[in-house]
Amino acid sequence: MPELPEVETVRRGLEPVFTRSPIERVELRRADLRFPFPPGFAARLAGRRVLALGRRAKYLIGEIDGGDALIMHLGMSGSFRIDAADPEGVFHRARDTKAAHDHVVLHFSGGARVTYNDPRRFGFMLLVPRVELAAHPLFVGLGVEPLGPELTPETLAAELAGRKAPLKAALLDQRTIAGLGNIYVCEALHRAHLSPLRAAGGLVDAKGRPKRGLVDLVRAIREVLGEAIEAGGSSLRDHRQTDGSLGYFQHSFRVYDREDAPCPTPGCRGQVSRIAQSGRSTFFCRDCQK
Structure with missing residues (x-):
């Protein structure tokens, strides 16, 4: 399973794309990963903007305008691939995984897209209200962040x-x-x-x-x-x-x-x-x- 440095590396790679343009649409190629996608998942993200992309422990958290938080976990084998319509664009990335394992595609305004690939499907994506994030079962009881000032x-x-x-x-x-x-x-x-x-x-x-x-x-x-x-x-x-x-x-x-x-x-x-x-x-x- 990817550990904190791997998740933080992914966060840094995704952040410029996630926060540059609104999400135009979300393409779900299956109904679930480790868990079913929340009801209306794609529709709730369409037209929304990611204000910031953060990390808590091994979870990626996108702060969505309107008050929601997009929680993403890579599981055992999950990965994100960034592509762009313009091959000269700064977000162009070579295809490196099998398309059969491409389960979620986020299309951003301007042509950039982010594809979530997960052969084992142990990863997941959830949408929860940001005000409920700290009390969510995934985060209740988590210790201090090892890279934050709280670790002394x-x-x-x-x-x-x-x-x-x-x-x-x-x-x-x-x-x-x-x-x-x-x-x-x-x-x-x-x-x-x-x-x-x-x-x-x-x-x-x-x-x-x-x-x-x-x-x-x-x-x-x-x-x-x-x-x-x-x-x-x-x-x-x-x-x-x-x-x-x-x-x-x-x-x-x-x-x-x-x-x-x-x-x-x-x-x-x-x-x-x-x-x-x-x-x-x-x-x-x-x-x-x-």
């Missing part, structure tokens, strides 16, 4: 205090930090030299204050996510950018999918190990991650 060592200490769960499991809990996934948790823990197996609450002192390791972890989370976004995300299976190109942060992985490779930490003589935690692969160095 102090806020994370308050979430982890007293928790005996393994640190990696606590970080993957979307109620702790919204949008963090398996790849980037592994990478951030390695940069912070923290074992994924240690108790999460062990990073908080008796007075509820963050220990040095937690300060390092917050910095590492921001760094690895920022670098991944600049690299266009990580392309392991299905992820493509909106221009059809691959992300390339996977070439910068320090531990993820690097089992038995030498640990890249300067001076460390260990090697990358892989274990299973809650059904997911965890990659880390037993020597320098404590």
